[in-house]
Amino acid sequence: MAKIPVKMTVNGNAVEEQVEPRLLLIHFLREQLNLTGPHIGCETSHCGACTVDLDGRSVKSCTVFACQADGGEVLTIEGIKGADGGLHPLQEGFMQEHGLQCGFCTPGMITRAHRLLQENPNPSEAEIRAGISGNLCRCTGYQNIVKAVRYAAERMNAQQEAAE
Amino acid sequence: MIPGPFEYHRPGSVDEVIALLGEFGDDGRVIAGGHSLIPMMKLRLAVPDHVIDLRDVGGLDGISEDGGTIVIGAMVTQAEVLASDLLASKCPILAEAAALIADPQVRYLGTVGGNVANGDPGNDMPALMQCLDAAYVLKGPKGEREVAARGFYEAAYFTARGDDELLTSVRIPTPAAGHGSAYEKLKRKTGDYATAAAAAVLSMERGTCTAAAIALTNVADTPLYAEAAGAALVGSTLDEAAVAAAVEAAKAITAPASDLRGPAEYRTYVAGVMVRRAIERAEARATG
């Protein structure tokens, strides 16, 4: 099948590649761009391990063709950092609150939480649980993930207040 | 996991879409949010030779009200439904149902058009549209026409839409001010289709029900507009006898599949419970 060009910005970098139309965004990221942070956990669009940010929205990159993202802006876990280039408060929170065990769901989970905190900078526990309901985890039982997101929300809101 | 090969098209207008649909016929499928089509393509249950992306097509977005009719563009996402102040104030049942569809990621891309057009009996919006007596605007080579949601669904994945037509918007008569509505959905887990779900939209005036519409999701091979169930409530005080009559009338038209969600008789039973709870919550929300 003939390839078509796609252009997008991935983690702030301009990218221009040739892809088969059927190439899924997750494979484009993992195989063609070597960004192996987002993972594949299913093929029925349920698990969320492949979650990236596309044009300001959390999406399951296994259910998007790379060509659909042409002209778009993608953020993966590899692009999530703190303002000073160190750890993002979410990454700190996941470590402090033991929000991960095997680490496989973690990139998708953090990337989703990153967008969730932009939708709602001060989510309650119930709002966090609903907010990450598209990301499955088998190791943690979610309880410490919720704490990790709360940790990040508190730090980010405190930073915000300090800045104001 | 891997779809079959296809040619990708990104037309810029509805007319171009219709021309492509005419050219490709059965071999072409439009893609909106992609969260119905792509999963089927990954399992190779759908193998279109041509995929027509609607994302650059103008005129398919937006939520507006125009002289007593709410108009929702086909490409409006579930996330946009949830964020709409207009819908929150004028037609809250849509956001209530949207919140119960899939999960946050799917809702960012899944569209209203995608949810109502393909005839998947598990989708939630069709029953709502039937409850609200919505109409779908279809555009084809011969022009534009409207089909009532209540007459749109023929069988699972079979609708009144012609292969060469595109659903461009949904038109909903603005529900009466002070109406009460509710969507009750029993599901096994987040992201699941309904074991059974019921939508109720009703109006009350000084304790008497003046209008009522009830519709059911995923308890037949199409959504079900439960006309007799709604009629059983009108003119009543929503007393137990009327509600019980509505529940029985609704259950009587169900024909659910037995599957891992439960045997058919359970799903019919649950449909009845959902109808009852939807009526109760709608009543509590109605002012008048």
Add this chain to the structure above:
Amino acid sequence: MNDVAELTVEEREATLGGIGSARKRKEDARFIRGQGNFVDDVKLPGMVFGDFVRSPHAHARITSIDTTAALAVPGVAAVVTAKDLEPLGLHWMPTLAGDVAAVLADKKVHFQNQEVAFVVGVDRYAVADGVQAVEVEYEALPVLVDPKKALDDDAPILREDVADKDSVGQGTRRHPNHIFTWEVGDADATEAAFASAAVTIKEDILYPRSHPSPMETCGCVASMDATNGVLTVYGTFQAPHVIRTVVSLITGLAESKIRIVSPDVGGGFGNKVGAYPGYICAAAASIVTGLPVKWIESRMDNLSTTAFARDYHMTGELAADADGRITAVRAYVLADHGAFNTHAQPSKWPAGFFNIVTGSYDIPVGHVKVDGVYTNKAPGGVAYRCSFRVTEAAYLIERLIDALAQKTGVDKAEIRFRNFVQPEQFPYNSSLGWEYDSGDYPAALKKALAAVDYEGLRKEQAEKAAKGELMGIGIATFTEIVGAGPTRNCDIVGLGMFDSCEIRVHPTGSAIVRLGTKSQGQGHETTFAQIVATEIGLPSDDIVVEEGDTDTAPYGLGTYGSRSTPVAGAAAAVAARKIKAKAQKIAAHLLEVGEDDLEWEVDRFKVKGLPEKAATMKEIAMAAYSNIPEGMEHGLETTSYYDPPNFTYPFGAYVCVVDIDRFTGEVKVRRFYALDDCGTRINPMVIEGQVHGGLTEAFAIAMGQELVFDEMGNILGASFQDYFIPSAVETPEWETDYTVTPSPHHPIGAKGVGESPNVGGVPAFSNAIVDAFARHGVTHMPMPHTTWRVWQTIEEHGLNK
């Protein structure tokens, strides 16, 4: 030689981050950045991809396989069938249970989705097209899915390949579909106890088939280096050394020419212990093509063909006196093993450690009999935090004791107190052959009941019942058996189930530790560093832990069945103590005193009576390479292979409170309190995480997970559309607590904890739900407790009027 700026003993201990510290995990650094190295992240130059053509039929002859169209697909390099593997002797492989399993279906298929052909191509897209294009013709055969019919005279014979064998590796069998009979206990004495009992109860209890479903599916990258004759396989292996030995045995390659690497593994839960056709086919394809070959299965492949869990059809009985004091236990089990016996268990234990079915109770006599049978389903049985069938045993006894409580009218907590093994009875020899190491069951249950205000809950339940509201209280007081195991009775394909730890301390006082286990999320890079840190007085931050590369790690039997802490953790402590013993000699040399003049404190040897004269382990480390006593070799390193003298017996007391919607059958978990005793607690934060995860799995099993087969052998529900993996919305909140009863035989008293929450959690949920209906005479309800099953009980008793 002595430190100038002195920290207190407490501060020095805190700096170590050793045993007992809730320190943060070292492995997190890469995972939070998306820089884990999972198998599908592995890319080697020239790497190609492979995937399977799978059978749509559950039982059929293969009449033809036509690969012409597939080979014509652009990018497809080869299509491998059983015929191609036969000359290499790889079309069948020996299993861990003494049977053989097809690598690629040889003339017939035995379960739906069984591997029929392996397509190799440039990438997964070409391979997917190739898989579609292979044409296979089948001739359907009668299907057997009901294990109860497997031993009928007219049952279809499934395993024609072993039909004439009177054993398939587990003793004599009596029917072509029979695998083994395993019996333990005293049948006659048990029967006598039942005959004379004041009260008996009997329940048919199914533990349905489910699947561990880790977030990462199974896969590998196999790479044959033809120049050097070395086969490297990166893979999702919980037991990399066992895989290496098995690969050597079946391929004939020397083990020294095989390197197995488990990189980061995204959850195991017993799913990644055995060898799958994908590994063999990838390796064979690599050997033949000279290219690295990657195989990564889909989720549906994972759920429908890799090691399932449970599927135990049990009939359990208790005999008791009128006060509910149990006098005997009897259990018959029909075990559905699927089409091949690939049961991953120690070789002499065809039903795992099911004879832990006496649980936490002092039961004087018992008898257990298990029959294993073949059916047209995927093979497996031992997986999913089951500790080798301990989940099944615990579920049975905890359900039975509740049923006994209902029959005798004794309260469900009280009946447990009446039957507990008492603290003074340890070490306790159970009537079914185990020596429990330590436990204090009454203290654990007392603490749990007080924490939830059990009396208050029972009162509330009665008040609600009077109003027709359904509320249930479930108790599970489980004892489980982990740490396989003493080599005198535990081996995997003959390899004794010891484990190992190698420690090397560097001159500047940091260390590297390698073990024969392999973490898939349990935090070994942190917890084993903590053990060694406390033992040798170096900060855990400075101790690097490596596992999973058979080229460098000492031989071990891997991580499953909560064996890492009891066995490899013990090896770590023993190795560390050998290091410390040599360090003591070096310290004596440095301080010019006798060894006996020294005492150890946190991170240093001090001269008795002269505390300012001390040598820290850091100083000793440098001396080991620069200033050693006469006659000693340089270096500070050792390897320990630990053969545990016994298993360990973690235990717990869980209480679950549920409210049931009597109209829909929905169960809401109002509260779940879990008290675990895993002996010495190495990292409380890690333990809590393990319990949260295990309880969430137990919740999923109890409330919704099932793999169902229709009468044609079609598997239903084998995708995340149906298979119940709870999200953060469905998952309850967990309260965790603990007591500490160290294991007397373990060097640091630790028992292991990973499996406990699944073992104890499932019966807690199930008991709670049945308890809600107990006053209506319901003694058992089948799992999973889906809304429709709960509704059936509600309907039967007219509780939704």
